[in-house]
Amino acid sequence: MRTRFTGSRAWWIQRASAGYMLLFMVFAFGFLWIHPLRTFPAWRAGIARPGVSLATLVFFVALFSHMWVGLRDVLLDYARPEGLRSVLLVAVATGLLGMAVWVVHVLVLLQR
């Protein structure tokens, strides 16, 4: 686990994911500012559009990758002793993978 997403690879993941998330949030907040989707049908239909669903999926992949690199750094810096650190790293990884599955499930259900 510790050999992945480290060094220059982690560096690139952190920056690429940050750039994508920044663009996504500018577009998403900008769009919702102009066209607030205030009702359930409008909100659902807006996100169910394949392009929006795909962009949202990529956003969450970027977010969870970014969170893994960041939280891993924090745990490597502060979590002691070694055993506790390993448990927390596994917990974070499991949580992130679980949320990824959840997001995929939600977005796939929207396509039906």
Next chain:
Amino acid sequence: MKESVAAAGTRPVFLDLRHIRMPVGAWTSIGHRVSGVVLAGSVPFGVWLLALSLRDEAGFAHVQALLARPVVKAAAIVVVWALAHHVLAGVRHLASDFDVGSPLRVARRSAWVVNLAGVVVAMVAAGSLL
């Protein structure tokens, strides 16, 4: 390896945060980390709210009711601060990757701007939410 660990054990350590005078950039940096952890903590709730809002009419209404509660609004203001600080400090970080804004005077000024802008954005959010 063992020797260096032993040597590290005898080295004097001075990490009393009450006595270390931190430059403004240190606050930006620590704020980047703290805001990142705050955001990470908010993500599971965000995913849950998104899933609930997309499930059915009742779920959407439930999310709207939740977001109208004062406790949730207060939490939202903290998350807005965290997002604003994290994004701004992150952009400052990216700029320094390209060697933009590295001279001390410029770096100090941008650190002040980031620290204050995060708080200003949070206050604007508080003003529009409360």
